[in-house]
Amino acid sequence: MPVPTDGPWLDDAAGRLIRPYTVSGGRTRPTTALDLLTLVISTGSVPxxxxxxxxxxxxxxxQGPISVAEVAAHLKLPVTVSKILLSDLVDCGAITARPPDSFDNPTDRFLLEAVLDGLRRQL
Known part of the structure; x- marks a missing residue:
């Protein structure tokens, strides 16, 4: 089911009218450990x-491997809320999560700049 793009849930001036804490059901912590670089992919199961x-x-x-940071940018939600949604999906088996394979040092400046550049391109 797509996110509404018009109607009572979206206002041209204010943007999304549903508050992020409502989207997460008032929860503030995910049940699965996810960081910005964690890759998530659909399993084909329906949530x-x-x-x-x-x-x-x-x-x-x-549908393909995508980072938590990219999902948050596409959803236009705070990362914490996105982590909670993704955690729900991991818990029900709709997606799987794994650390990225290609990076040995997740605090490497090059990697962080690449993630930032990718997020800027999406916004």
Whole structure:
């Protein structure tokens, strides 16, 4: 189910009218350990019907490996809220998560700059 792009949930001047804490059900911590570079990918399983449209959109984004940071940018939600949504999807088996293979040092300045550049291109 796609995220509404018009109607009562979106205002041209204000943007998204649903607050991030509502999207996460008021939760502030994910149940799965995820960082910005964690790669997530869909398993092909359908998430439970009671999950919201943001969950469905996140699964749609995870058709190929994608980082948590990229998912957050596409969803236009804070990273913490995105981590909670992704954690829900990991818990129900709709996606899997794994650390990136190609980087040995996740605090490497080159890597952090590459992630920042990628996020800037998306916004």
């Amino acid at each position: 439970p019907a009671h999950f919201g449209p943001e969950h469905a959109q996140a699964v749609g984004l995870c």
